[in-house]
Every structure is written in structure tokens, then in C-alpha cells.
Amino acid sequence: MEFRPIILVVGILLATLAASMAIPAAADAVVGNPDWQVFAVSAGVTMFVGVSLALTTRTGGSRLSARQAFVMTALSWIALTVFASLPFAFSELNLSFTDAFFEAMSGITTTGSTVITGLDSAPPGILLWRALLQWLGGVGIIVMAIAIMPMLRVGGMQLFRMESSDTSEKALPRAAQIASALGVIYVVLTCIWAAAYRFAGMTGFEAVTHAMTTIATGGFSTSDGSVGHFDSALIDGIATVGMLAGGLPFLAYLRTVQGNLTAVFRDSQVQWFLSIVVLAILAAAGWLWFENGHDPLQALRFAAFNISSVITGTGYATSDFSLWGSFAVPVFFFLMFIGGCAGSTTCGIKIFRFQVLYAAAVTQIHHLIQPHGVFIPHYNRRPIPDDVITSVLSFFFVFGICFALLAIALGMMGLDFITAVSSAATAISNVGPGLGPVVGPAGTFQSLPDTAKWLMAGGMLLGRLELFTIIVLFSRAFWRG
Amino acid sequence: MEFRPIILVVGILLATLAASMAIPAAADAVVGNPDWQVFAVSAGVTMFVGVSLALTTRTGGSRLSARQAFVMTALSWIALTVFASLPFAFSELNLSFTDAFFEAMSGITTTGSTVITGLDSAPPGILLWRALLQWLGGVGIIVMAIAIMPMLRVGGMQLFRMESSDTSEKALPRAAQIASALGVIYVVLTCIWAAAYRFAGMTGFEAVTHAMTTIATGGFSTSDGSVGHFDSALIDGIATVGMLAGGLPFLAYLRTVQGNLTAVFRDSQVQWFLSIVVLAILAAAGWLWFENGHDPLQALRFAAFNISSVITGTGYATSDFSLWGSFAVPVFFFLMFIGGCAGSTTCGIKIFRFQVLYAAAVTQIHHLIQPHGVFIPHYNRRPIPDDVITSVLSFFFVFGICFALLAIALGMMGLDFITAVSSAATAISNVGPGLGPVVGPAGTFQSLPDTAKWLMAGGMLLGRLELFTIIVLFSRAFWRG
Numbered sequence: 019m020e021f022r023p024i025i026l027v028v029g030i031l032l033a034t035l036a037a038s039m040a041i042p043a044a045a046d047a048v049v050g051n052p053d054w055q056v057f058a059v060s061a062g063v064t065m066f067v068g069v070s071l072a073l074t075t076r077t078g079g080s081r082l083s084a085r086q087a088f089v090m091t092a093l094s095w096i097a098l099t100v101f102a103s104l105p106f107a108f109s110e111l112n113l114s115f116t117d118a119f120f121e122a123m124s125g126i127t128t129t130g131s132t133v134i135t136g137l138d139s140a141p142p143g144i145l146l147w148r149a150l151l152q153w154l155g156g157v158g159i160i161v162m163a164i165a166i167m168p169m170l171r172v173g174g175m176q177l178f179r180m181e182s183s184d185t186s187e188k189a190l191p192r193a194a195q196i197a198s199a200l201g202v203i204y205v206v207l208t209c210i211w212a213a214a215y216r217f218a219g220m221t222g223f224e225a226v227t228h229a230m231t232t233i234a235t236g237g238f239s240t241s242d243g244s245v246g247h248f249d250s251a252l253i254d255g256i257a258t259v260g261m262l263a264g265g266l267p268f269l270a271y272l273r274t275v276q277g278n279l280t281a282v283f284r285d286s287q288v289q290w291f292l293s294i295v296v297l298a299i300l301a302a303a304g305w306l307w308f309e310n311g312h313d314p315l316q317a318l319r320f321a322a323f324n325i326s327s328v329i330t331g332t333g334y335a336t337s338d339f340s341l342w343g344s345f346a347v348p349v350f351f352f353l354m355f356i357g358g359c360a361g362s363t364t365c366g367i368k369i370f371r372f373q374v375l376y377a378a379a380v381t382q383i384h385h386l387i388q389p390h391g392v393f394i395p396h397y398n399r400r401p402i403p404d405d406v407i408t409s410v411l412s413f414f415f416v417f418g419i420c421f422a423l424l425a426i427a428l429g430m431m432g433l434d435f436i437t438a439v440s441s442a443a444t445a446i447s448n449v450g451p452g453l454g455p456v457v458g459p460a461g462t463f464q465s466l467p468d469t470a471k472w473l474m475a476g477g478m479l480l481g482r483l484e485l486f487t488i489i490v491l492f493s494r495a496f497w498r499g
Numbered sequence: 500m501e502f503r504p505i506i507l508v509v510g511i512l513l514a515t516l517a518a519s520m521a522i523p524a525a526a527d528a529v530v531g532n533p534d535w536q537v538f539a540v541s542a543g544v545t546m547f548v549g550v551s552l553a554l555t556t557r558t559g560g561s562r563l564s565a566r567q568a569f570v571m572t573a574l575s576w577i578a579l580t581v582f583a584s585l586p587f588a589f590s591e592l593n594l595s596f597t598d599a600f601f602e603a604m605s606g607i608t609t610t611g612s613t614v615i616t617g618l619d620s621a622p623p624g625i626l627l628w629r630a631l632l633q634w635l636g637g638v639g640i641i642v643m644a645i646a647i648m649p650m651l652r653v654g655g656m657q658l659f660r661m662e663s664s665d666t667s668e669k670a671l672p673r674a675a676q677i678a679s680a681l682g683v684i685y686v687v688l689t690c691i692w693a694a695a696y697r698f699a700g701m702t703g704f705e706a707v708t709h710a711m712t713t714i715a716t717g718g719f720s721t722s723d724g725s726v727g728h729f730d731s732a733l734i735d736g737i738a739t740v741g742m743l744a745g746g747l748p749f750l751a752y753l754r755t756v757q758g759n760l761t762a763v764f765r766d767s768q769v770q771w772f773l774s775i776v777v778l779a780i781l782a783a784a785g786w787l788w789f790e791n792g793h794d795p796l797q798a799l800r801f802a803a804f805n806i807s808s809v810i811t812g813t814g815y816a817t818s819d820f821s822l823w824g825s826f827a828v829p830v831f832f833f834l835m836f837i838g839g840c841a842g843s844t845t846c847g848i849k850i851f852r853f854q855v856l857y858a859a860a861v862t863q864i865h866h867l868i869q870p871h872g873v874f875i876p877h878y879n880r881r882p883i884p885d886d887v888i889t890s891v892l893s894f895f896f897v898f899g900i901c902f903a904l905l906a907i908a909l910g911m912m913g914l915d916f917i918t919a920v921s922s923a924a925t926a927i928s929n930v931g932p933g934l935g936p937v938v939g940p941a942g943t944f945q946s947l948p949d950t951a952k953w954l955m956a957g958g959m960l961l962g963r964l965e966l967f968t969i970i971v972l973f974s975r976a977f978w979r980g
Contacts, residue, residue: 084867084868084870085868088867170867171866171867171870172867305911344910344911344912344913344914344915344916344919345907345910345911346910347910347915347916347919348903348906348907348909348910348916348919348920349907349910351916351920352903352906352907375893375896378889378892378893378896379893379896379897381889382889382890382893382967383967383970383971383974383976383977384974384976385652385886386565386569386651386652386653386967386971387565387566387971387974387976387977388976389565389652404885405866407889407892408859408862408863408888408889408892409863411859411888411889411892411893411895411896412856412859412860412863412892414892414895414896414899415856415859415860415892415895416860418895418899422829422833425829425832425833426826426829426830426833428829429825429826429827429828429829429830430786430825430826431825432824432825433825434825434828435825435828435829435832435917435934435935436916436917438825438828438829439829439832453916454916486863486864486867489864490864490867490868493864493865493868495864495865495868495869496864496868
């Protein structure tokens, strides 16, 4: 395999990461925190490595093969995480390299699990860096979903090749241009939410960092109390809408901007997603109202915020839903797996796969009743190609196996049952908090053994890259060519 | 739909059930326990209903359609459960109808979850009835797997149509004859294990009842302490081999009897099943030895027994594995889902489905690496037809959804997380005990609210009949014809 074009891309991405380290460096310098030097040195090292890699591998711009694209994707995310962890490792927080890597992976994959406590008194540089990582990770995954995933045909993502090429034929000729347009939409949405948060009473700094981690469905906050720290119904509402906005397909936003105003809501993914969210919110709010005796409006506020946070994999919290009673824990546990729409910043199994799985199951039932009938499952009013069905179904199976193995491995590290299974789920679905007293919304992952943190970081990467992007690399057939 | 042939079958089955009630009646009469009257009256009522149904619906023996077969299967199991619960409801145990129905469903589906405590002092009739129900349920499912399931093509069971018809062409001309031959093998195995248990020190009564629930992978015992009550390494070993024997495909036993001596071990299902079992036993035994400080031989004995009990869905216990430490709980949780071979008495997802899913996932990976290559998944050295792959994958998805919904529903009943998810898993996989302090191997399901018991009974039936047999009945298309 020709590695040079891969190294070139990794080099360019590292240089970009280095440049972005200037922002927290500046923030720390402004308030006179000595950590600005850590960011400056980290930026220097990262820039040096990135530029060196890029310069030594300049090529004539050949097209990447699918195999090269797999290696490039995995290598880029890992390299970015390693260098992104430098500021955490050397800042005044004094994190171990394990903790720094965990935090960086949790950031860049938009997971939002944290090992840091004392965020309220942390220097602005670190807080900004956490938010920036999630923001970059979020836009990175949107671009990947358009530009790379359909080509890799991972877990049914080829379903969206036709969609994006549809658009490209009509309006924008190439994937790169679509990606830039989506980037602009991403920036605009972030600005809107920053303004809204500022208006609702956050400081400018809080507004910007929370806007970045809301649209990225990341979930890092500037307070140990997460968004609950602000204790404001308005902020909760803004965050709820923002997290759901981050969970919609960004391509649909592009169509809306291009004049097709109802594009977002005519996408069947969006219809399913919002229906599930509304249903879950009503059920949870009803429970909080009737069983827990909350005021109905407050029940709705808590339910809407926390359900949206978990289903989109954001991971903000305003109250410890582990304590909502027996009903809530299994609901939140299974919600973790769902995720948002394809082409959004969310992770998890994702709505379109449930639609494909549901269509396949219904077809199956019809087939059982009329063995000689011909039934074809549909998605968005089009027949689903056979290979997409098999891809999606295999994805679901492999997701289940990875989750089970990760949970068992975490159990072997000494984690109790709810901590082990919810940590496995939260990692692989890029949610953020787990369930139970240790890693629940009120806790952190600090106390976990190092091996558990590495395993979880692996799970986050696996989930973020749709499993197969990583798994193929472990196949002998891949390296035989 | 013509219901008469369906009612005829239900009537015949009820008459058979009534006849089998004579056995516990005799047992109670011998020891002078007044419960013999309960069995006699229950037998009378059941016989009357069964014979009436059969007589009023005598038909000219037409072939059943697939739709009739679905209704017949579901209706038979439900009717048998209702009448089987009569002795529980009216015996001196004084169970509520909910408890009686739960116990009967748990018996007939070979689950082995119980709501009864004080087994050690219970009259022999009830103990025999529990064992008989599991034994009849076990042979019922083997016969169904040969005679009905391949016709219903549920969850990939059509994979075994070719196998059974292969055999039938060569040696035994018709499904009915194969079924009778399997019944004989089932009786012989039960006798062998009864003799072995008797030899190992059980009383004759204990030996017979345990042999019945071992080969049926049922798990009802005559003691609250389950097999742990006997505290004998020899009995543990006999039970371990017996549970695994119940988890093998009975058709392979038939081939062995017909002279193909290695047939059992050349079946790839069996190879996978035994490999997984051995691997899990070694891992658990190693853990008990190194981490918990057990004597190595004792570790192997406990591990072999309890792993075999859970993976085959038998549900016997010799020690509360919930207390083996953090490692054990997730392992046992996920083992619950696996099950044994198709055509055995076990439930769960079953090994052949994991083989098909694995083959599909590997094909998927090869396809990702070489998008234009042609890769065909194989099972037992034969290509797997596309519709089988889709069936199996849909089964896995529907299994996951049913499990999640059942766990959430049980959470709503007030069960804590581990009780809710493990009860859902143990019901749908027909295992027996759950995990945790309430429903773990040392507990019972007695304390659960009635609604939870009904939900679990529904889950047991759903799992036992391979989900789709029940689910199709809820589809409008089914009743439209």
C-alpha cells in the first residue's frame, strides 16, 4: 500500500490542529494563566510534526483507493487524539497520559465523558480546548459522512451516496464543495446558539464554549454541574433545541438554504427521530409528573433536556436521571444506543439503521405470511438495495458484539454491573455520562482503572468510525491486499 | 381461516396433558397427600375440554396452511399453559392464578424461573408436575423444530429444512417418523441420566425429576437450593454433561444412532457451541482460581456447572454467581442470550444464528475491502441462501427490540436496573434465574408485581416460539389473509 498520500493528509490535519491550539493559548495569555505556554509548546510540536509529515510526502495528488481511505481515516483520528492530548497532559491539571488521552478522545469523538473535576475553577484555555476539540470533531464527522463514509460503504452509509450525489448534480458539483457549504452552516448554527446562550444570561465565554459543544452534540461543559449549573429554564430550552438541531442531517439544512424550505422535515429520518424524541419526552415527563410528583412544566423541562441529551449523545445533564426512579434507568440505557440522523454530529446506531431494520423486519413478517409474495423494503420511498440491508443488519450485530465484549472487559477491570454496561454503551455510542453512582451524570470517569479508560477510549473511536472502519484493519485480507 | 383443524390439535394436546396429570396424582396418592384430588379434578376438567374440542372438530385430515400452523402453534402453547396451571392454582401451595400461570409457563417453556419457595417440603405431586411440564415442553420444542418450524421459516429455521429432508429421504420417510425417533432418543437420554443421578446418591424421585429437567434444559429442582442442595461433585458433573447434551441437536443423535457415529461432532453448530462453552468455563474457572482464591478443581467444577447451566438456559444453580465478583455478572448476563443448538431443548438466540451472523459480518468485511469481489457466506460448508441471512439478521434485531421493551416495561413496574434487564433476558431466553439480589440464583420471582409476572410469561412464550410465531399474529396482513 502507498502510504504517502495518507501521511500527507495526517500531516495537514495535524497542522490544522496545531493552529487551533493558538486559540486556547491566547485565552490563557489574556487572563495571565501560565498554561498558555503549554498550549504554545504543544502547538509548536504538533505543527512541526504535521508540517514535516506533509512536506516529506508531497505527491502528485492521486485518487485514494478504498483501502487507503480506511487507513487514512483511522490514522487521522488516532494521530489527532494523541497530539490533542498534549495540552491536557502538561497543563496545570496534571493529568496522567491515560487521563489526557481519554479526555482528548472523549472530546474529538464528541463523546463528552470526562475525568476532570473542578471545571468551575479550571483555566479558560483548558475549557476552551475541550470545547474546541468537540467542535472540530463534530464538523469532522459531518464532512466524513459526506466525503468518505459513502465511499467506504460502512454499515449501510452507501445509502447516502445517492442522496449526496443527487444534490451535487443539481446544485453543487463536488463533494468538497458540499463539505465547505456544510462547514459554513455549522459555523452559522454555532454563532446563533452562542448568541442565544449569551442572551439567556451566560457570560460570553460560557456562551461560546457551550454553543460549540451543543451543536457538536459533544457535551463538555465549563462546570462540574454541567448545564444544571445555570439552573435556567431558558438555557435548558436553548440547549434542548440545539442538541436536537445537531442531531439532524446537515445535508437537509443545505437543501433548506438552497430554497427547499421543507427539506428537513420531509426527510423520513427526521420524522422518525423527532417522533421518537417526542414520545420519549412525553413518557418521561408523565412519569416525573405522576410518579415523582414534579410540577408538570418542570417535568417537561427536565424530561425534554435529558432525553434530548442522551438520545443525541450530547451528554449534558441538569439532574441525575439515575435518581428518577426505576423507570428511568432502563429507558436512558436503551436511549443511549439510538443516536440521531446520519450526516449529523451524533453517534450510536442512528435512526436510518433502525428504519432499515424495521423495514426488513416488516418485510420478513409479510414474507412469513405469504411465502411466495415479493416484498421490497423501502427507505424514504425508495427500495433499499439488498447490500444495504445486509450492511445495516451486520452493523447492528457487530455493534451488539462490540458492546458485549467491552462490557465484559470492563467488568473484568472490577467495575460493577451498571457501571460496566453503561460505560460500554456510553463509549461506543459517544454519549458521555454513564448510569449509576460512579459514572452517572453526577459522577466522572476519574476513578476508573487505567485499563478501563484505554478500553473506553478504544470503544469511542470504534463507535465514532462506525465500527467497520476500525475492524477491517484487523482483518488479514485487508493487508494481503 | 378454517379453525377446525387447529382446535382439533389443541384438543388432542389437552387430552395428552390431562393424561399426564395422572402421574403426579398417583405420586400424591401414594404418599397420602390430599393434593391428589387437585390433580384428579384438573385432569378431569382438562380431559373433558380436550376431548370435547377434538370430537366437535373432527375433520377429513386436510393439510394445514402456514397461517393455520402459526395460529395452531401459539394457541396450543397458551392453552396448554392455562390448563397446566390448574394444579398449581388449586394445590395446597395456594398460589394466585398469576403465580400459577407464571410457574406453568416457566415450566412448559423450559425456562425454570420459579415463584415457589419451600420446595424441599412440597408434596411430591407438585414437584413431579413441575418436572413433567419441563420434560413435555422440551420434547415438544424438539418435535416442533423438526416438524413445524422449518415450514414456518421463522428466524432462519428454514436452514434446517434441507437437513431434515436429507435425512428423511435416506432413512426415515416422514417428519412424523423422525419426530417419533427423536422422542425415543429423548426418553432414553432421560433414563440414562436418571440412572446416573440415582447412582450418584439421589433418591429415585429426585433422580427422575432432575433427569427430566436436565435433558429438557429446564432447571426446575426439588430443592430451594437447586442442585447445590446435594453438594456433590459427581452430581454436578452428571448435570453439567446432561445440560450440554440437552443443548445439542437431537437430529445429530438420530444420525449417530443410525450408524453415523461422528455426526454429532462434525456438525459445525456443535463445534461452535462446545468451543464457546469450553472457553467460557476456562475463563470463569481461571477467574475463580486466581482472583477469588478457589481451589483450582473446585473452580473448574463451579465454573463448568454454572456456565453450562446459563448458556443452555437450564437455570440450575450450585452457587450464587452474582457474588463471584464484578467479572461474572456481565459474563453471565451476555451468556444468557446465546443458547444452544437448533433442534435442541434450549432457547435464546442459538448458536446457528451466531454462525450465520458471523459469516455475514465476515463477508461484509471482505466486501468492504474488495467492493467488486463476490463473497458468499457459508454454513456447514454450504452457501447460505440470501433469505436465510435476512431472516436471521431480522431475528437478531427483533430479539434486541423485544428485550429492550420488556426491560423498560419491567423497569416501569418498579424493578431496579439489574433485576429488570436480567429478568427480561432470562424470560426471553428461557434461562431461569436472573441476576442480582432479588431474582438471582439465590432468589425467586415471587416478590415481583403481578404485571411483571405476566409480562415475563409473555416474554417466555415469545422467546420459546422464536418471536416471529407470535409477532405475525399481531400483524394486520396476517388476518386480512
